[in-house]
Amino acid sequence: MxxxxxxxxxxxxxxxxxxxxxxxxxxxxxxxxxxxxxxxxxxxxxxxxxxxxxEDDKKNNQLINLLEDIPEEYFELSQMIIQRASQKLGKDLADSIYLSLTDHLYMSIARYREGLHLKNKLLFEIENFYPDEFRLGLEALNIIESLFSVKMAEDEAAFIAMHIVVSENGDDMEDFYKSTKLVQSILNIVKFFFKVNFNVESFYYQRFLRHLRFFSLRILSGEDQKKLSLKNDLLPLIKDRYVDAYQCTLKIKDFVNNSFNYILDDEEILYLTIHISQVISDIEEEKGKNKF
Structure with missing residues:
Protein backbone atom coordinates (compact mmCIF):
# COMPACT_ATOMS: atom_id res chain seq x y z
CA MET A 1 0.00 0.00 0.00
CA GLU A 55 -13.39 1.35 7.19
CA ASP A 56 -15.82 0.41 9.98
CA ASP A 57 -16.63 3.31 12.34
CA LYS A 58 -17.34 1.09 15.34
CA LYS A 59 -14.16 -0.95 14.90
CA ASN A 60 -12.21 2.21 14.11
CA ASN A 61 -13.18 3.76 17.45
CA GLN A 62 -12.34 0.55 19.30
CA LEU A 63 -8.95 0.38 17.61
CA ILE A 64 -8.11 4.02 18.24
CA ASN A 65 -9.21 3.78 21.89
CA LEU A 66 -7.06 0.68 22.30
CA LEU A 67 -4.00 2.41 20.88
CA GLU A 68 -4.56 5.51 23.01
CA ASP A 69 -5.31 3.68 26.28
CA ILE A 70 -2.81 0.81 26.37
CA PRO A 71 0.79 1.71 27.30
CA GLU A 72 3.25 1.44 24.43
CA GLU A 73 5.38 -1.25 26.05
CA TYR A 74 2.52 -3.74 25.54
CA PHE A 75 2.49 -3.08 21.81
CA GLU A 76 6.25 -3.56 21.74
CA LEU A 77 5.85 -6.84 23.66
CA SER A 78 3.14 -7.99 21.26
CA GLN A 79 5.24 -7.13 18.22
CA MET A 80 8.20 -9.08 19.63
CA ILE A 81 6.04 -12.18 20.12
CA ILE A 82 4.38 -11.86 16.69
CA GLN A 83 7.67 -11.36 14.89
CA ARG A 84 9.16 -14.40 16.63
CA ALA A 85 6.08 -16.49 15.81
CA SER A 86 6.13 -15.46 12.16
CA GLN A 87 9.81 -16.37 11.86
CA LYS A 88 9.49 -19.72 13.65
CA LEU A 89 6.33 -20.77 11.81
CA GLY A 90 7.55 -19.46 8.45
CA LYS A 91 4.33 -17.60 7.67
CA ASP A 92 2.71 -14.19 8.05
CA LEU A 93 0.04 -13.84 10.71
CA ALA A 94 -3.25 -12.00 10.20
CA ASP A 95 -3.11 -8.30 11.06
CA SER A 96 -5.84 -8.77 13.68
CA ILE A 97 -3.36 -10.41 16.06
CA TYR A 98 -1.58 -7.07 16.58
CA LEU A 99 -4.69 -5.82 18.33
CA SER A 100 -6.17 -8.95 19.89
CA LEU A 101 -2.89 -10.17 21.38
CA THR A 102 -1.90 -6.72 22.68
CA ASP A 103 -5.26 -6.29 24.39
CA HIS A 104 -5.05 -9.80 25.85
CA LEU A 105 -1.50 -9.32 27.17
CA TYR A 106 -2.38 -5.99 28.75
CA MET A 107 -5.37 -7.45 30.59
CA SER A 108 -3.62 -10.69 31.50
CA ILE A 109 -0.54 -9.03 33.01
CA ALA A 110 -2.82 -6.70 34.99
CA ARG A 111 -4.74 -9.71 36.35
CA TYR A 112 -1.55 -11.51 37.36
CA ARG A 113 -0.34 -8.46 39.24
CA GLU A 114 -3.61 -8.54 41.18
CA GLY A 115 -3.14 -12.25 41.92
CA LEU A 116 -5.87 -13.41 39.51
CA HIS A 117 -4.72 -16.41 37.47
CA LEU A 118 -7.20 -17.76 34.90
CA LYS A 119 -7.17 -21.47 34.08
CA ASN A 120 -7.19 -22.45 30.42
CA LYS A 121 -9.69 -25.27 29.93
CA LEU A 122 -8.02 -26.22 26.64
CA LEU A 123 -4.46 -26.38 28.03
CA PHE A 124 -4.04 -30.11 27.32
CA GLU A 125 -5.51 -29.86 23.81
CA ILE A 126 -3.45 -26.82 22.84
CA GLU A 127 -0.22 -28.31 24.18
CA ASN A 128 -0.78 -31.52 22.24
CA PHE A 129 -2.61 -30.32 19.12
CA TYR A 130 -0.50 -27.22 18.51
CA PRO A 131 2.97 -27.96 19.97
CA ASP A 132 4.83 -25.36 17.88
CA GLU A 133 2.46 -22.57 18.85
CA PHE A 134 2.48 -23.70 22.48
CA ARG A 135 6.29 -23.57 22.56
CA LEU A 136 6.06 -20.02 21.23
CA GLY A 137 3.66 -19.27 24.07
CA LEU A 138 6.21 -20.59 26.57
CA GLU A 139 8.90 -18.41 24.99
CA ALA A 140 6.55 -15.44 25.31
CA LEU A 141 6.25 -16.11 29.05
CA ASN A 142 10.02 -15.78 29.37
CA ILE A 143 9.91 -12.44 27.53
CA ILE A 144 7.08 -11.22 29.79
CA GLU A 145 8.96 -12.23 32.93
CA SER A 146 12.10 -10.46 31.67
CA LEU A 147 10.34 -7.21 30.71
CA PHE A 148 7.52 -7.01 33.27
CA SER A 149 8.84 -9.09 36.20
CA VAL A 150 5.64 -11.17 36.09
CA LYS A 151 5.92 -14.98 36.15
CA MET A 152 2.98 -16.66 34.47
CA ALA A 153 1.73 -20.26 34.42
CA GLU A 154 1.49 -22.51 31.36
CA ASP A 155 -2.21 -21.67 31.10
CA GLU A 156 -1.17 -18.26 29.79
CA ALA A 157 1.20 -19.83 27.25
CA ALA A 158 -1.84 -21.70 25.93
CA PHE A 159 -3.87 -18.47 25.68
CA ILE A 160 -1.06 -16.84 23.68
CA ALA A 161 -0.84 -19.95 21.47
CA MET A 162 -4.56 -19.68 20.79
CA HIS A 163 -4.15 -16.16 19.42
CA ILE A 164 -1.33 -17.37 17.18
CA VAL A 165 -3.32 -20.35 15.85
CA VAL A 166 -6.38 -18.20 15.17
CA SER A 167 -4.21 -15.67 13.32
CA GLU A 168 -2.54 -18.45 11.29
CA ASN A 169 -5.83 -19.87 10.04
CA GLY A 170 -7.78 -16.65 9.65
CA ASP A 171 -10.49 -17.91 12.02
CA ASP A 172 -12.05 -16.27 15.03
CA MET A 173 -11.70 -17.45 18.62
CA GLU A 174 -15.15 -19.06 18.69
CA ASP A 175 -14.29 -21.23 15.66
CA PHE A 176 -11.03 -22.19 17.33
CA TYR A 177 -12.84 -23.40 20.46
CA LYS A 178 -15.38 -25.36 18.43
CA SER A 179 -12.73 -26.95 16.19
CA THR A 180 -10.51 -27.96 19.11
CA LYS A 181 -13.41 -29.49 21.01
CA LEU A 182 -14.53 -31.39 17.91
CA VAL A 183 -11.07 -32.83 17.33
CA GLN A 184 -10.89 -33.91 20.99
CA SER A 185 -14.31 -35.57 20.73
CA ILE A 186 -13.23 -37.59 17.68
CA LEU A 187 -9.98 -38.62 19.37
CA ASN A 188 -11.99 -39.76 22.39
CA ILE A 189 -14.21 -41.92 20.18
CA VAL A 190 -11.11 -43.66 18.80
CA LYS A 191 -9.48 -43.90 22.22
CA PHE A 192 -12.47 -45.54 23.91
CA PHE A 193 -13.37 -47.73 20.93
CA PHE A 194 -9.92 -49.37 20.95
CA LYS A 195 -9.25 -48.84 24.68
CA VAL A 196 -5.83 -47.31 24.02
CA ASN A 197 -3.76 -44.28 24.97
CA PHE A 198 -2.25 -42.33 22.11
CA ASN A 199 1.45 -41.84 21.64
CA VAL A 200 1.33 -38.10 20.95
CA GLU A 201 4.92 -38.15 19.65
CA SER A 202 4.07 -40.74 17.00
CA PHE A 203 4.34 -39.75 13.33
CA TYR A 204 1.02 -41.47 12.58
CA TYR A 205 -0.75 -39.71 15.46
CA GLN A 206 0.54 -36.30 14.35
CA ARG A 207 -0.55 -36.98 10.77
CA PHE A 208 -3.99 -38.07 11.99
CA LEU A 209 -4.20 -34.92 14.08
CA ARG A 210 -3.42 -32.70 11.09
CA HIS A 211 -6.14 -34.46 9.12
CA LEU A 212 -8.65 -33.92 11.94
CA ARG A 213 -7.87 -30.21 12.19
CA PHE A 214 -8.80 -29.61 8.55
CA PHE A 215 -11.65 -32.10 8.81
CA SER A 216 -13.12 -30.19 11.77
CA LEU A 217 -12.98 -26.90 9.85
CA ARG A 218 -14.83 -28.46 6.92
CA ILE A 219 -17.51 -29.77 9.25
CA LEU A 220 -17.97 -26.43 11.00
CA SER A 221 -18.13 -24.56 7.69
CA GLY A 222 -20.35 -27.20 6.06
CA GLU A 223 -18.47 -26.62 2.80
CA ASP A 224 -18.64 -30.19 1.50
CA GLN A 225 -22.38 -30.34 2.02
CA LYS A 226 -22.77 -28.09 -1.00
CA LYS A 227 -21.22 -30.74 -3.23
CA LEU A 228 -22.51 -34.07 -4.41
CA SER A 229 -21.57 -36.91 -2.10
CA LEU A 230 -18.35 -38.50 -3.34
CA LYS A 231 -18.32 -42.26 -3.88
CA ASN A 232 -14.95 -43.95 -3.58
CA ASP A 233 -14.42 -47.36 -5.21
CA LEU A 234 -11.61 -48.20 -2.77
CA LEU A 235 -13.85 -48.05 0.30
CA PRO A 236 -15.20 -51.65 0.02
CA LEU A 237 -11.61 -52.95 -0.07
CA ILE A 238 -10.49 -50.78 2.85
CA LYS A 239 -13.42 -51.63 5.12
CA ASP A 240 -12.81 -55.36 4.57
CA ARG A 241 -9.09 -55.01 5.29
CA TYR A 242 -9.45 -52.74 8.33
CA VAL A 243 -12.69 -53.93 9.89
CA ASP A 244 -12.25 -52.43 13.38
CA ALA A 245 -10.99 -49.08 12.08
CA TYR A 246 -13.95 -48.91 9.71
CA GLN A 247 -16.42 -49.65 12.53
CA CYS A 248 -14.80 -46.90 14.58
CA THR A 249 -15.15 -44.50 11.65
CA LEU A 250 -18.86 -45.30 11.44
CA LYS A 251 -19.18 -44.19 15.08
CA ILE A 252 -17.47 -40.93 14.16
CA LYS A 253 -19.82 -40.61 11.19
CA ASP A 254 -22.85 -40.99 13.49
CA PHE A 255 -21.45 -38.50 15.99
CA VAL A 256 -20.77 -35.88 13.31
CA ASN A 257 -24.17 -36.40 11.73
CA ASN A 258 -26.05 -36.18 15.05
CA SER A 259 -24.03 -33.25 16.41
CA PHE A 260 -23.49 -31.14 13.29
CA ASN A 261 -25.95 -32.48 10.72
CA TYR A 262 -22.96 -33.22 8.51
CA ILE A 263 -22.93 -36.41 6.43
CA LEU A 264 -19.51 -37.92 5.71
CA ASP A 265 -19.04 -39.06 2.13
CA ASP A 266 -17.19 -42.25 1.12
CA GLU A 267 -13.91 -40.46 0.52
CA GLU A 268 -13.81 -38.94 4.01
CA ILE A 269 -14.75 -42.30 5.54
CA LEU A 270 -11.94 -43.89 3.57
CA TYR A 271 -9.30 -41.44 4.80
CA LEU A 272 -10.46 -41.61 8.41
CA THR A 273 -10.37 -45.41 8.32
CA ILE A 274 -6.84 -45.45 6.93
CA HIS A 275 -5.58 -42.90 9.48
CA ILE A 276 -7.18 -44.76 12.38
CA SER A 277 -5.79 -48.12 11.25
CA GLN A 278 -2.27 -46.67 11.04
CA VAL A 279 -2.48 -45.04 14.47
CA ILE A 280 -3.75 -48.23 16.12
CA SER A 281 -1.25 -50.45 14.30
CA ASP A 282 1.55 -48.18 15.50
CA ILE A 283 0.33 -48.44 19.11
CA GLU A 284 0.08 -52.22 18.90
CA GLU A 285 3.55 -52.45 17.37
CA GLU A 286 4.98 -50.41 20.25
CA LYS A 287 3.22 -52.65 22.76
CA GLY A 288 4.75 -55.71 21.08
CA LYS A 289 8.24 -54.22 21.34
CA ASN A 290 7.78 -53.48 25.02
CA LYS A 291 6.99 -57.10 25.81
CA PHE A 292 10.57 -58.12 25.11
Whole structure:
Protein backbone atom coordinates (compact mmCIF):
# COMPACT_ATOMS: atom_id res chain seq x y z
CA MET A 1 0.00 0.00 0.00
CA UNK A 2 1.28 3.47 -0.85
CA UNK A 3 1.16 5.93 2.02
CA UNK A 4 1.01 9.69 2.04
CA UNK A 5 3.70 9.84 4.66
CA UNK A 6 2.14 12.66 6.68
CA UNK A 7 0.97 12.49 10.30
CA UNK A 8 -2.70 13.42 10.76
CA UNK A 9 -2.91 12.41 14.42
CA UNK A 10 -0.47 10.86 16.87
CA UNK A 11 -1.94 7.99 18.91
CA UNK A 12 1.28 7.06 20.71
CA UNK A 13 5.00 6.76 20.00
CA UNK A 14 4.40 3.66 17.90
CA UNK A 15 1.21 4.49 16.00
CA UNK A 16 -0.21 7.44 14.06
CA UNK A 17 -3.18 8.14 11.83
CA UNK A 18 -2.35 8.97 8.20
CA UNK A 19 -3.97 8.49 4.75
CA UNK A 20 -3.50 6.01 1.93
CA UNK A 21 -3.27 6.87 -1.77
CA UNK A 22 -7.09 7.02 -1.97
CA UNK A 23 -7.26 9.52 0.90
CA UNK A 24 -8.72 6.87 3.23
CA UNK A 25 -7.61 7.11 6.83
CA UNK A 26 -5.18 4.44 7.97
CA UNK A 27 -3.38 3.62 11.19
CA UNK A 28 0.34 3.23 10.66
CA UNK A 29 2.27 1.24 13.26
CA UNK A 30 6.01 0.91 13.83
CA UNK A 31 8.48 1.27 16.67
CA UNK A 32 9.07 4.96 17.39
CA UNK A 33 7.05 6.08 14.36
CA UNK A 34 5.26 8.82 16.30
CA UNK A 35 8.08 9.82 18.62
CA UNK A 36 8.73 13.58 18.66
CA UNK A 37 6.30 14.05 15.77
CA UNK A 38 3.45 16.51 15.33
CA UNK A 39 0.55 16.75 12.91
CA UNK A 40 1.78 17.40 9.37
CA UNK A 41 5.21 15.85 9.89
CA UNK A 42 6.51 13.21 7.49
CA UNK A 43 6.52 9.54 8.56
CA UNK A 44 9.77 7.60 8.36
CA UNK A 45 8.77 4.84 5.90
CA UNK A 46 11.60 2.57 7.10
CA UNK A 47 9.86 2.30 10.50
CA UNK A 48 6.48 1.19 9.14
CA UNK A 49 5.58 -2.34 10.30
CA UNK A 50 1.80 -2.55 9.87
CA UNK A 51 -0.96 -0.52 8.25
CA UNK A 52 -4.63 -0.79 9.20
CA UNK A 53 -7.27 0.65 6.88
CA UNK A 54 -10.10 2.39 8.77
CA GLU A 55 -13.39 1.35 7.19
CA ASP A 56 -15.82 0.41 9.98
CA ASP A 57 -16.63 3.31 12.34
CA LYS A 58 -17.34 1.09 15.34
CA LYS A 59 -14.16 -0.95 14.90
CA ASN A 60 -12.21 2.21 14.11
CA ASN A 61 -13.18 3.76 17.45
CA GLN A 62 -12.34 0.55 19.30
CA LEU A 63 -8.95 0.38 17.61
CA ILE A 64 -8.11 4.02 18.24
CA ASN A 65 -9.21 3.78 21.89
CA LEU A 66 -7.06 0.68 22.30
CA LEU A 67 -4.00 2.41 20.88
CA GLU A 68 -4.56 5.51 23.01
CA ASP A 69 -5.31 3.68 26.28
CA ILE A 70 -2.81 0.81 26.37
CA PRO A 71 0.79 1.71 27.30
CA GLU A 72 3.25 1.44 24.43
CA GLU A 73 5.38 -1.25 26.05
CA TYR A 74 2.52 -3.74 25.54
CA PHE A 75 2.49 -3.08 21.81
CA GLU A 76 6.25 -3.56 21.74
CA LEU A 77 5.85 -6.84 23.66
CA SER A 78 3.14 -7.99 21.26
CA GLN A 79 5.24 -7.13 18.22
CA MET A 80 8.20 -9.08 19.63
CA ILE A 81 6.04 -12.18 20.12
CA ILE A 82 4.38 -11.86 16.69
CA GLN A 83 7.67 -11.36 14.89
CA ARG A 84 9.16 -14.40 16.63
CA ALA A 85 6.08 -16.49 15.81
CA SER A 86 6.13 -15.46 12.16
CA GLN A 87 9.81 -16.37 11.86
CA LYS A 88 9.49 -19.72 13.65
CA LEU A 89 6.33 -20.77 11.81
CA GLY A 90 7.55 -19.46 8.45
CA LYS A 91 4.33 -17.60 7.67
CA ASP A 92 2.71 -14.19 8.05
CA LEU A 93 0.04 -13.84 10.71
CA ALA A 94 -3.25 -12.00 10.20
CA ASP A 95 -3.11 -8.30 11.06
CA SER A 96 -5.84 -8.77 13.68
CA ILE A 97 -3.36 -10.41 16.06
CA TYR A 98 -1.58 -7.07 16.58
CA LEU A 99 -4.69 -5.82 18.33
CA SER A 100 -6.17 -8.95 19.89
CA LEU A 101 -2.89 -10.17 21.38
CA THR A 102 -1.90 -6.72 22.68
CA ASP A 103 -5.26 -6.29 24.39
CA HIS A 104 -5.05 -9.80 25.85
CA LEU A 105 -1.50 -9.32 27.17
CA TYR A 106 -2.38 -5.99 28.75
CA MET A 107 -5.37 -7.45 30.59
CA SER A 108 -3.62 -10.69 31.50
CA ILE A 109 -0.54 -9.03 33.01
CA ALA A 110 -2.82 -6.70 34.99
CA ARG A 111 -4.74 -9.71 36.35
CA TYR A 112 -1.55 -11.51 37.36
CA ARG A 113 -0.34 -8.46 39.24
CA GLU A 114 -3.61 -8.54 41.18
CA GLY A 115 -3.14 -12.25 41.92
CA LEU A 116 -5.87 -13.41 39.51
CA HIS A 117 -4.72 -16.41 37.47
CA LEU A 118 -7.20 -17.76 34.90
CA LYS A 119 -7.17 -21.47 34.08
CA ASN A 120 -7.19 -22.45 30.42
CA LYS A 121 -9.69 -25.27 29.93
CA LEU A 122 -8.02 -26.22 26.64
CA LEU A 123 -4.46 -26.38 28.03
CA PHE A 124 -4.04 -30.11 27.32
CA GLU A 125 -5.51 -29.86 23.81
CA ILE A 126 -3.45 -26.82 22.84
CA GLU A 127 -0.22 -28.31 24.18
CA ASN A 128 -0.78 -31.52 22.24
CA PHE A 129 -2.61 -30.32 19.12
CA TYR A 130 -0.50 -27.22 18.51
CA PRO A 131 2.97 -27.96 19.97
CA ASP A 132 4.83 -25.36 17.88
CA GLU A 133 2.46 -22.57 18.85
CA PHE A 134 2.48 -23.70 22.48
CA ARG A 135 6.29 -23.57 22.56
CA LEU A 136 6.06 -20.02 21.23
CA GLY A 137 3.66 -19.27 24.07
CA LEU A 138 6.21 -20.59 26.57
CA GLU A 139 8.90 -18.41 24.99
CA ALA A 140 6.55 -15.44 25.31
CA LEU A 141 6.25 -16.11 29.05
CA ASN A 142 10.02 -15.78 29.37
CA ILE A 143 9.91 -12.44 27.53
CA ILE A 144 7.08 -11.22 29.79
CA GLU A 145 8.96 -12.23 32.93
CA SER A 146 12.10 -10.46 31.67
CA LEU A 147 10.34 -7.21 30.71
CA PHE A 148 7.52 -7.01 33.27
CA SER A 149 8.84 -9.09 36.20
CA VAL A 150 5.64 -11.17 36.09
CA LYS A 151 5.92 -14.98 36.15
CA MET A 152 2.98 -16.66 34.47
CA ALA A 153 1.73 -20.26 34.42
CA GLU A 154 1.49 -22.51 31.36
CA ASP A 155 -2.21 -21.67 31.10
CA GLU A 156 -1.17 -18.26 29.79
CA ALA A 157 1.20 -19.83 27.25
CA ALA A 158 -1.84 -21.70 25.93
CA PHE A 159 -3.87 -18.47 25.68
CA ILE A 160 -1.06 -16.84 23.68
CA ALA A 161 -0.84 -19.95 21.47
CA MET A 162 -4.56 -19.68 20.79
CA HIS A 163 -4.15 -16.16 19.42
CA ILE A 164 -1.33 -17.37 17.18
CA VAL A 165 -3.32 -20.35 15.85
CA VAL A 166 -6.38 -18.20 15.17
CA SER A 167 -4.21 -15.67 13.32
CA GLU A 168 -2.54 -18.45 11.29
CA ASN A 169 -5.83 -19.87 10.04
CA GLY A 170 -7.78 -16.65 9.65
CA ASP A 171 -10.49 -17.91 12.02
CA ASP A 172 -12.05 -16.27 15.03
CA MET A 173 -11.70 -17.45 18.62
CA GLU A 174 -15.15 -19.06 18.69
CA ASP A 175 -14.29 -21.23 15.66
CA PHE A 176 -11.03 -22.19 17.33
CA TYR A 177 -12.84 -23.40 20.46
CA LYS A 178 -15.38 -25.36 18.43
CA SER A 179 -12.73 -26.95 16.19
CA THR A 180 -10.51 -27.96 19.11
CA LYS A 181 -13.41 -29.49 21.01
CA LEU A 182 -14.53 -31.39 17.91
CA VAL A 183 -11.07 -32.83 17.33
CA GLN A 184 -10.89 -33.91 20.99
CA SER A 185 -14.31 -35.57 20.73
CA ILE A 186 -13.23 -37.59 17.68
CA LEU A 187 -9.98 -38.62 19.37
CA ASN A 188 -11.99 -39.76 22.39
CA ILE A 189 -14.21 -41.92 20.18
CA VAL A 190 -11.11 -43.66 18.80
CA LYS A 191 -9.48 -43.90 22.22
CA PHE A 192 -12.47 -45.54 23.91
CA PHE A 193 -13.37 -47.73 20.93
CA PHE A 194 -9.92 -49.37 20.95
CA LYS A 195 -9.25 -48.84 24.68
CA VAL A 196 -5.83 -47.31 24.02
CA ASN A 197 -3.76 -44.28 24.97
CA PHE A 198 -2.25 -42.33 22.11
CA ASN A 199 1.45 -41.84 21.64
CA VAL A 200 1.33 -38.10 20.95
CA GLU A 201 4.92 -38.15 19.65
CA SER A 202 4.07 -40.74 17.00
CA PHE A 203 4.34 -39.75 13.33
CA TYR A 204 1.02 -41.47 12.58
CA TYR A 205 -0.75 -39.71 15.46
CA GLN A 206 0.54 -36.30 14.35
CA ARG A 207 -0.55 -36.98 10.77
CA PHE A 208 -3.99 -38.07 11.99
CA LEU A 209 -4.20 -34.92 14.08
CA ARG A 210 -3.42 -32.70 11.09
CA HIS A 211 -6.14 -34.46 9.12
CA LEU A 212 -8.65 -33.92 11.94
CA ARG A 213 -7.87 -30.21 12.19
CA PHE A 214 -8.80 -29.61 8.55
CA PHE A 215 -11.65 -32.10 8.81
CA SER A 216 -13.12 -30.19 11.77
CA LEU A 217 -12.98 -26.90 9.85
CA ARG A 218 -14.83 -28.46 6.92
CA ILE A 219 -17.51 -29.77 9.25
CA LEU A 220 -17.97 -26.43 11.00
CA SER A 221 -18.13 -24.56 7.69
CA GLY A 222 -20.35 -27.20 6.06
CA GLU A 223 -18.47 -26.62 2.80
CA ASP A 224 -18.64 -30.19 1.50
CA GLN A 225 -22.38 -30.34 2.02
CA LYS A 226 -22.77 -28.09 -1.00
CA LYS A 227 -21.22 -30.74 -3.23
CA LEU A 228 -22.51 -34.07 -4.41
CA SER A 229 -21.57 -36.91 -2.10
CA LEU A 230 -18.35 -38.50 -3.34
CA LYS A 231 -18.32 -42.26 -3.88
CA ASN A 232 -14.95 -43.95 -3.58
CA ASP A 233 -14.42 -47.36 -5.21
CA LEU A 234 -11.61 -48.20 -2.77
CA LEU A 235 -13.85 -48.05 0.30
CA PRO A 236 -15.20 -51.65 0.02
CA LEU A 237 -11.61 -52.95 -0.07
CA ILE A 238 -10.49 -50.78 2.85
CA LYS A 239 -13.42 -51.63 5.12
CA ASP A 240 -12.81 -55.36 4.57
CA ARG A 241 -9.09 -55.01 5.29
CA TYR A 242 -9.45 -52.74 8.33
CA VAL A 243 -12.69 -53.93 9.89
CA ASP A 244 -12.25 -52.43 13.38
CA ALA A 245 -10.99 -49.08 12.08
CA TYR A 246 -13.95 -48.91 9.71
CA GLN A 247 -16.42 -49.65 12.53
CA CYS A 248 -14.80 -46.90 14.58
CA THR A 249 -15.15 -44.50 11.65
CA LEU A 250 -18.86 -45.30 11.44
CA LYS A 251 -19.18 -44.19 15.08
CA ILE A 252 -17.47 -40.93 14.16
CA LYS A 253 -19.82 -40.61 11.19
CA ASP A 254 -22.85 -40.99 13.49
CA PHE A 255 -21.45 -38.50 15.99
CA VAL A 256 -20.77 -35.88 13.31
CA ASN A 257 -24.17 -36.40 11.73
CA ASN A 258 -26.05 -36.18 15.05
CA SER A 259 -24.03 -33.25 16.41
CA PHE A 260 -23.49 -31.14 13.29
CA ASN A 261 -25.95 -32.48 10.72
CA TYR A 262 -22.96 -33.22 8.51
CA ILE A 263 -22.93 -36.41 6.43
CA LEU A 264 -19.51 -37.92 5.71
CA ASP A 265 -19.04 -39.06 2.13
CA ASP A 266 -17.19 -42.25 1.12
CA GLU A 267 -13.91 -40.46 0.52
CA GLU A 268 -13.81 -38.94 4.01
CA ILE A 269 -14.75 -42.30 5.54
CA LEU A 270 -11.94 -43.89 3.57
CA TYR A 271 -9.30 -41.44 4.80
CA LEU A 272 -10.46 -41.61 8.41
CA THR A 273 -10.37 -45.41 8.32
CA ILE A 274 -6.84 -45.45 6.93
CA HIS A 275 -5.58 -42.90 9.48
CA ILE A 276 -7.18 -44.76 12.38
CA SER A 277 -5.79 -48.12 11.25
CA GLN A 278 -2.27 -46.67 11.04
CA VAL A 279 -2.48 -45.04 14.47
CA ILE A 280 -3.75 -48.23 16.12
CA SER A 281 -1.25 -50.45 14.30
CA ASP A 282 1.55 -48.18 15.50
CA ILE A 283 0.33 -48.44 19.11
CA GLU A 284 0.08 -52.22 18.90
CA GLU A 285 3.55 -52.45 17.37
CA GLU A 286 4.98 -50.41 20.25
CA LYS A 287 3.22 -52.65 22.76
CA GLY A 288 4.75 -55.71 21.08
CA LYS A 289 8.24 -54.22 21.34
CA ASN A 290 7.78 -53.48 25.02
CA LYS A 291 6.99 -57.10 25.81
CA PHE A 292 10.57 -58.12 25.11
Missing amino acids: VIKIVVKKILNNNSVISEDINCKEVIVMGKGIGFSKKNGDLIDETKIQKIFVL
